Every structure is written in structure tokens, then in C-alpha cells.
Amino acid sequence: MITKSAATAISVPTSKVIPLGMTALLGLFIVGFVGFSHLDVVHNAAHDTRHSLAFPCH
Numbered sequence: 001m002i003t004k005s006a007a008t009a010i011s012v013p014t015s016k017v018i019p020l021g022m023t024a025l026l027g028l029f030i031v032g033f034v035g036f037s038h039l040d041v042v043h044n045a046a047h048d049t050r051h052s053l054a055f056p057c058h
Contacts, residue, residue: 031055 034046035055050056 034042035050037043
């Protein structure tokens with residue numbers, strides 16, 4: 001009988017943890033800033049893109 005531990009089943013090389021984490025933080029910042037910005041310039045610049053991706057902005 002062969003069993004695998006949870007640590008073996010899901011393993012991410014440590015060399016990729018920091019880039020993946022930074023990419024996730026950058027994505028959250030962009031969505032948070034552009035998606036919920038009250039600045040008209042930012043809103044108008046990303047308006048059509050948000051609607052095409054079904055991201056609410058109104």
C-alpha cells in the first residue's frame with residue numbers, strides 16, 4: 001500500500017514562490033486600484049476593458 005502525504009501531493013519549488021506571490025499582489029493592486037478608483041481619468045481609461053471582462057464599475 002502506497003500513501004502520499006499532502007506535502008508531497010502539492011509542492012511548489014521554492015524558487016517560484018516569491019515570483020508567484022509578487023504577481024498575485026500586483027494583480028490584486030491593479031484590480032483594487034483600477035476597479036474601485038474614483039478618479040475619472042483612471043475610470044475612463046479602463047472603462048471598456050472592465051466591461052468587456054464583466055467587472056462591475058458602476
